[in-house]
Amino acid sequence: MTLNRLTLALAAVFAAQPVFAAEPFVVKDIRVEGIQRTEAGTVFSYLPVKVGDTMTDEKTEAAIKALYATGFFKDVRLEARDGVLIVSVAERPSIAKITLNGIKEFSQDDLKKGLKETGLAEGRVLDRSLLDKAEQELRRQYFNRGKYAVQITSTLTPLERNRVAVQFDVVEGKSAKIRQINVVGNHAFKEKQLLKEFKSTTPGWLTWYTKTDQYSKSRLAGDIEALRSFYLNRGYLEFNVDSTQVEISPDKQDIYITVNVTEGPQYKVSDVKLAGQTLVPEAELKKLITIKQGEVFARDRLTETTKKIGDRLGNDGYAFANVNAVPDLDKEKHTVAFTLFVDPGRRVYVQRVNVTGNTKTRDEVVRREVRQMEGAYYDADKINLSRDRLNRLGYFNEVNIETPAVEGTTDQVDVNINVTEKSTGSVMLGAGFSSSEGLVLSGSISQSNVFGTGNRLSAQINSGSVNKVYALSYTNPYYTIDGISLGYDVYRRDVDATALNSVSPYKTSTYGAGVRFGLPVSERDFLSLGLTYEQTSITLTSASPWPYQNFCGNAVGCDNDTVRLDTGWSRDTRDSYLFPTKGLLQRVAAEIGTPAGSLQYYKLTFQHQQYFPLSKRFTLMLNGEVGYGEGYGNNTNLPFYKNFYAGGSSSVRGFRNGTLGPKDINGDALGGNERIVGNAELFFPLPGVKDEQSLRMSAFFDAGATFGPFDVNGQYGTFAIGDLRYSAGLAILWVSPLGPLKFSLAEPLAKKSGDKTEMFQFTLGTVF
Template sequence: MTLSRLTLALAALFAAQPVFAEEPFVVKDIRVEGIQRTEAGTVFSYLPVKVGDVMTDEKTAAAIKALYATGFFKDVRLEARDGVVIVTVEERPSIATITLSGIKEFSADDLKAGLKQTGLAEGRVLDRAMLDKAEQELQRQYFNRGKYAVEIKSTLTPLERNRVAVQFDVVEGDSAKIQQINIVGNQAFKEKTLLKAFGSTTPGWLTWYTKSDQYSKSRLAGDIEALRSFYLNRGYLEFNVDSTQVSISPDKQGIYITVNVTEGPQYKVSDVKLAGQMLVPEAELQKLITIKPGEVFVRDRLTETTKKIGDRLGNDGYAFANVNAVPELDKEKATVAFTLFIDPGRRVYVNRINVAGNTKTQDEVVRREIRQMEGAYYDAEKINRSRDRLNRLGYFNEVNIETPAVSGTTDQVDVNVSVAEKSTGNIMLGAGFSSSEGLVLSGSVSQSNVFGTGNRLSAQINSGSVNTVYSLSYTNPYYTLDGISLGYDLYRRDVDASSLDNVADYKTSTYGAGMRFGLPINERDFISFGLTYEQTSLTTTATSGVQYDFVQEFGEDNDTLRLDTSWARDTRNSFLFPTKGVFQRVAAEIGTPAGSLQYYKLSFQHQQFFPLSNNFTLMLNGEAGIGDGLSGKPLPFFKNFYAGGTSSVRGFKNGTLGPKDVNSDALGGDKRVIANAELFFPLPGLKDDQSLRMSAFIDAGATFGPRDNDGLYKTFAFGDLRYSAGVAILWVSPLGPLKFSLAQPIVKKDGDKTEVFQFTLGSTF
C-alpha cells in the first residue's frame, strides 16, 4: 500500500501531537538522497529502521531524531513510495580552513589546538553553536592574559562542494594592569607585609618581563591560598577570607582587587599526642614531631610531622598509612591541642617492578639504580632514593614512579618506573671568556650512555691563554655488579703562567695517562683510587725566580707516578642550585718514589646548605690544603696551591693571595685556607625563574709557604688572611652558566692586586 508523502521538519519532533501515517507498512527498501560527503552506509548505521521492519509513526519520528542527532545534517525528510523509504537530507557544510588574523599574544597553532578541543577543526562539520563556543574559548584565553578589551569577529565564506572557510579577526588590545590590591580587615600585619606573599603585583620595573601585573584568576586563587598559609603558619587558626572583589575600569585597562579577611586570635600549641595503631616505637615517632607545646602553631610544621610519620611507616611496608591531625581548640586561652591518629593500614609487598619508556637505555641500566626489590616489603625511602638516583644519571628528561595496587589483592603493589629519554650524546664547539684567562675556545664530543650501557666516553679540547687541555676519558660506572667503577684517562695540559700579569713567568707541558677505580661505600659516600703517570716539561726564564732554581736543580723534564685517592659524601638536593645538604671531600695526591718528583698534597672541603626559607639559602664553605715534598725534595712549584679570584676569594686577582717573589709575582704556597659564607636568593621580581639566582657573600683566604721574599705567609696566620664582601649573580643561560660578581676587599695589605668586577662565561665556569 502506498503512503502519502511524509515531510517531517524539526518542529514535528517537538510538536505536542505525533505525525501519523495512513497505516503501517513493511519496508521493502531504503534509499538515501542529497548526500555529498557522507557515505550512505553512515546514514544506514544511524537509522533505527531496517528492510523488513514494519514502518510506524513512532519509527518515523525516531529515524528523523536519530539523523538530526548526528550533527551532520541541517534538514531531514522521509517519504514512502510503494514500500520504499526515501531519506532526503541536506548536509551541514564542512570546515575547509580556519584562519586567525591579528594574533600576537599566542601562537596560531596553539589556538587552533585549543579550538579543536571545543570541536571546531578543519575537516569537521560546522555547527553554529560550536562556532559561538569557539569565540568564547578564544575570548577566555585572552582574558587569562589580562586582555579584557579584546574583540573577536568570526566570518564564514562559502566554498565549492558544500564547504566553508572560517576566519577569526582578532583585535587584541592592551593588557589590563593591576592598579591596586587592597587587603581589608588585617590588624596583626601590615598590608605591605601581606602583599609580599602575592604573586600578583602592581606595575613595577620588572613586570614587563614577569607579567605579574596582569590579572589572572588562577594566580589570584594561588595568592589567596598563599595568604591563608601566611596566617596559618603564624598561629591564626581561625583566619578566613570573607570575600574577594575584582573590578575593572570602564576602559578595561585597570584591575582593582579587594580581599576582605578576618584574622581571629593567634593560637599556641598546648599539647601533641599520638593515638591509634603505632607499629613503630612511640619514642621513635615522638622524635618526628616538629611542633612543640608552648610554641605558636605553624601549619607547615604540622604537615611536615604527619608526612614524616607516614613516610616512616611507609619504610616498613605500610604504603597506605594515614595520619590525621585532630585539633582541639580552647578559645578562651587561645590554645590548640592536637591528637595524631595513626592508621597504618595493611602491610604491602612489591609484586613486580616494571620499566617503560627506555627505548635506548638498556633495562639493566635502569634497574641497577632501583633500590626497591621485588617480593620485598614496600619501602618509601628506597623508592624515593631510586627516583633520585635515576634523575642523577642524566639520561632522562623525566622519571616517574607509580605504585598501583595489584588487581584482586589487598597487600600487593606494582612499582611502575616510567622514563622519558633525552639525547645523551653531545658535540659542542664554543667559546667562553674569563676575566682571568681571556678568550677560551672549547670543543668536545661526549656520549654519557654509550649504546645504552650507561658507560661514558668523552674527548675534549679547551684552549685558553693560561690553560690548554686535551683529554680523552672513558668510564664504566658498573665495572662490577657491586657498583665499582673503572675509568681511563689520557690528557695533555699546557700552562702558560706568563700570560698572567701577577704570577711568576713559567710554562709547563704535561702528558698523562691514568686508571681510576671508584667504590661506593653506601648511598652517599664514595671512595676513589687512581694511578696516573705524568711527564712534565718545564720552560723558565731568567726572571722566573724559584722556578728557574727548580729547573737548575731537577732539570726541565720530570716524571711522576701519581697516586690519587679521595673520599666524598654528597647529600645535596641539587647539583647546580642546592637548597639543603652537605658536600664533604677529603683528597690526597701523592707523587710516589717510582717517579722523579716525590711529594704529597692533602685537601679537605666541607660545604653545607641551610634552607632559611622558601627563597633564602645560606651556604657555608670551608677548604684547607697542605702539601710538601718527600725524600728530601721540595714540593714542585707547579703543584702549589693558589688563592684569589672567582673560585676562592673574590675581589682579588686570580691566584695572587700568598707568597710573592722579588718582582711581586705570586708564587702560590704549600698551604691554603679558604672560607666562604654566601646567602642565595631569587633575583628581585623573578622568583619563579629557575635559571637565575643572586647572592651576597663574604670570602676569606690565602695561601702560605716558605718562599716569600718579605717573610710573610711563611706559616699560617689569621692576620695574613684576606677578606672581601660583595654580591653575585649566577645565570644558567642557553650559552652555558655565567657568573658575575662585584666584590670589595674589606681586609687587604700593600701590594695586593684587587679586581672589583669578575666574571666567568661558558665552559670555564
C-alpha cells in the first residue's frame, strides 16, 4: 500500500481526527465504489472535491465528514491511485417493512404516521439513533395513556439487497390508576371541596369511559391552575403551590399525587381607582368595574373588569388598549387596593376585511353580514356582532375572526374572517314510536344556501297515512340591499285524522299560496308580514265529535276559503344558530283570517327563550310559549282544524304528539284555543367527548297542555295549573355527517288517566 493510500484509509477510520497526507496531489478523476441504491451523482453532489482540485489533508477530512453526514453510509474510505480519487462506501440498509405487534391502545396507522415524523419509515435509510428515538416516542405515547409498565422491544431482521425489516414488539400492560390525591396545607376549605376543581380523579363508575383516573402531566398542570384560580377568586392573594409529588407503585399500577399548598390570609378590597389616559368619561368606565370596595377579592371579577374597559375602548377604535391592575397590599390589615392604569394606545383603523374558507358561499353573502366597515375605526362591538350574525346564518360550522396589525403601520389592522362551511342541504326525516301507530315518518328536502347565494329553497313531502303534505317554499333574505326579505309559499296539505287512535276523526284538504316580507328593524329585531290564500275542504264521518259537526252545520263536511294575514316581530340575540350558549329569542306572531274570506278568526302566539351560560361547559335554556285563538264576525269559535296542540318532541316530551288537551267522548284529542308550554333544559357536553361543536347532551323538564271549551270531561275547559302535564328526561343532539339527529328519553310526570305516553322520541336526517 502506498503512503497516500495508507493515510487516506486511516482518515476513513478516524474521520473526526485531522488527516495527514504525505503530499498533495491533483485529482485527475473520481471513481465511486460500493453503491447499490444511491446514485453516483448524489455522492458527487455531497463530495467537496472536484476533478482538477488539489487533494490535501484538509479536503480529505472534509470529504469524509460530508459523506458521513448524509446518513446514507455506515463506512466511507478514500484512496488515491495514480491521481484517481477512489471513494469506497458501504451503504446503510434501507427499511423494507415496519411491523408493530401487540398494539391495542392505538391505531397502527396513527403510530406509523408518528414514527414517520421521527424519520423512521418504510423506504428510508435505517439510522439506529432514530430507532432509539422511535422507541422513546412509542414509550411516551403509552405513558400519556397511563401505561407505565409498557415494554417495547425492537428487532432488526436483515433481508436481501441490503434491506432490513424493523419489528416493534409491545407488551402494553395495564393502565396505572390514580389511587389517591391529597392536598396538604389547606385550612380554609375541605380537601373534598378542593378536589372538585380537579379533572384528575380516582377510579369511579364512569372513569372507564372518561379516563380521568389515568395520570396525565398536562391534566395535572391544569388541575393545579384550577386550584390556584379557586383560591385567588376567594381572596387568597398569597396562595402558593409549594410542591407537587407524583409517586408510582413498584408494580407501576398505582399512582399517588400529593399537592402541598400555602393558603395565606384572605384579602378584601379597600379601594379601586382609575389612572392613565381613559379618553372615555370616568363615570362611564366606573360602571364597568365589577369588583367593589369592601368585598372579598376575586381575580375573575378583576379580569372581567379589565376586559370590559378594554372592550369599551375598543368600541372607539382603540384596538390595542391595555388595562393593567396594579395591587397595593396591606399585609397587616389584609386588604388590597387596585389602581387600574389605562393605556389606550393609538386609535386604529381597519384597512381590509378579508374573507377566506368560503368555497361554496359567495363573498357577498358573508360580507353583507359584516358590520365592521373597511376604512372605519376599529369597533369591537361591531366585530362581535358580525361573528354572531355569521353564526346565526347556519351555513358554517365555525367562524373565526382575527384582527392582525398591518405590517409597517402602527394604526391599522385587517379583519380576517375565516369560515368553515358545512352542508346546508338536507333531507329530513321525523320518526316516533307508539303502540297504536307504530312508526310514523315524515320528510322534507331543503337547501338553505342555494348555489351559495344565501337564498333558501325547501320542499316538504309527507306521504304518511295521517299527514300528506306537498309544499314548496323560496326565500330571498336580501331582496333589497337593506335586508328586506321576500318569500313565496305554495302547498297542499291533506290531514286524515281518522287514521289515528289518539285524535278525533276528520279529514281536510287544503290548497294555499302566499307571499311574505321580512323587515329588519335593527340588528336584533325583525318584523314579518305575509298574505296567504287558502281553500279548505272538510270531510266528516259519523264518528266525528259534535264540535266538528257544529262547525260545518252537518255531519258530512263543508268547504271554506281564507285570506290569511300573518304578521310578527322577533328579537334574536343568541350567539349561535345551532348550539347557543347565551342570548335570547323572542317572538310575537298573529295569524288573522280576514273578512275577505269566509273564515274570520285570529291566533296570537308569544315565545320567550333565553340561554344562560353557567360555565364554559354548561348552559341553561328556559323557554316559555303561550297561544290564544278565537273566532270573530260570523265565527264564534276558532276553526277546529286551526286548534293548538301540545305533547311530543317539540313541546312536552314523553307524551304522544298532540294529545295533551281537550278530548272527545272516545278519549281522542280535540286540540284547543289556548296553549301553554314551558321548558327548562341544561345543556352540557357528552362525558368524555371532546367535540363540543357537533354533539351535546341535555337534561330537561317540560310542562304544558292545551285548553278549550269542548272537553267532555271538563278537565281542559279553561286554563288550570292542575291540568298541566310534566315530564323530565335526557336528550342528545348530534350534528352528524349524515345530518342532525336528536334523541330524547322522557319520563312523564303527574300522569293522569287517559294520557297517552311515548317515552322514546327522535328525529333524524341525512345531508347531501
